[in-house]
Amino acid sequence: MKKLMAANWKMYKTADEARQTADALVKAVGTLPGDREVLIFPPFTALHAAHDALGQAAGFHMGGQDVYPAEEGAFTGEIAPGMLKAAGCGWVLTGHSERRHVLGETDALVGSKTAFSLAAGLSVCLCIGEKLDEREAGALTTVIHRQLETGLADVPADVDPGRLAIAYEPVWAIGTGKVAGPAEILEAHAIVRAKLCAMFPSAGTDMPILYGGSVKPDNAAEIVGLDNVDGVLVGGASLQADSFSRIVLA
Ligand code: PGA
Numbered sequence: 700m701k702k703l704m705a706a707n708w709k710m711y712k713t714a715d716e717a718r719q720t721a722d723a724l725v726k727a728v729g730t731l732p733g734d735r736e737v738l739i740f741p742p743f744t745a746l747h748a749a750h751d752a753l754g755q756a757a758g759f760h761m762g763g764q765d766v767y768p769a770e771e772g773a774f775t776g777e778i779a780p781g782m783l784k785a786a787g788c789g790w791v792l793t794g795h796s797e798r799r800h801v802l803g804e805t806d807a808l809v810g811s812k813t814a815f816s817l818a819a820g821l822s823v824c825l826c827i828g829e830k831l832d833e834r835e836a837g838a839l840t841t842v843i844h845r846q847l848e849t850g851l852a853d854v855p856a857d858v859d860p861g862r863l864a865i866a867y868e869p870v871w872a873i874g875t876g877k878v879a880g881p882a883e884i885l886e887a888h889a890i891v892r893a894k895l896c897a898m899f900p901s902a903g904t905d906m907p908i909l910y911g912g913s914v915k916p917d918n919a920a921e922i923v924g925l926d927n928v929d930g931v932l933v934g935g936a937s938l939q940a941d942s943f944s945r946i947v948l949a
Contacts, residue, residue: 703736730757735758738762878913
């Protein structure tokens with residue numbers, strides 16, 4: 700399986716800034732190694748600019764940071780899968796921890812976004828992960844199981860595993876500089892893999908599982924080398940082309 704190296708730009712970068720960063724990133728990475736793919740999630744207003752800058756660069760893909768589960772309609776402020784596709788997105792993030800814990804999205808809404816986007820032809824990266832109090836209460840497995848069961852409830856059993864990635868991002872490690880250690884990542888990713896295989900007997904082994912949470916150029920190589928780690932989802936360290944290119948090539 701190719702390693703999926705994903706950049707979540709969150710609410711950073713105007714269209715011009717996104718164009719410059721994407722352009723610099725393509726140049727800094729050069730020819731992408733055959734075992735890597737790059738996925739950028741710019742803010743909505745920068746999608747066109749980032750798409751232009753990525754151009755035809757082989758192995759570079761783009762996605763939206765969020766989506767609403769309807770084709771169109773009276774949903775002020777929301778964005779439809781078809782709009783993302785028309786702006787050059789092949790992917791979308793669902794259930795990012797900031798959407799769950801800052802904007803109040805429920806597991807059920809995340810599940811309907813995931814299934815609707817897949818049916819609409821987007822590939823989906825579903826984000827899951829426990830909060831610190833849940834980990835301290837010994838609820839790691841329970842939380843992962845619940846988020847996968849509800850997040851993937853309406854995904855067909857014969858889903859193409861290349862179109863559905865899971866990003867395991869422990870909430871306490873996002874933007875805090877606290878990276879989960881190798882043992883913690885191995886444990887959580889094994890729980891995710893076992894659950895995916897139970898839910899999707901034919902596709903579960905081939906769904907990429909990304910790690911996210913304070914990934915940096917100096918820890919990326921070790922993290923992507925771990926069992927059941929098929930890539931990374933990077934926030935802060937993806938905002939500069941220089942630092943993200945070193946992660947992509949780690
Ligand atoms: P971080 O963010 O790399 O800044 O911790 C990761 C994420 O939120 O996806």
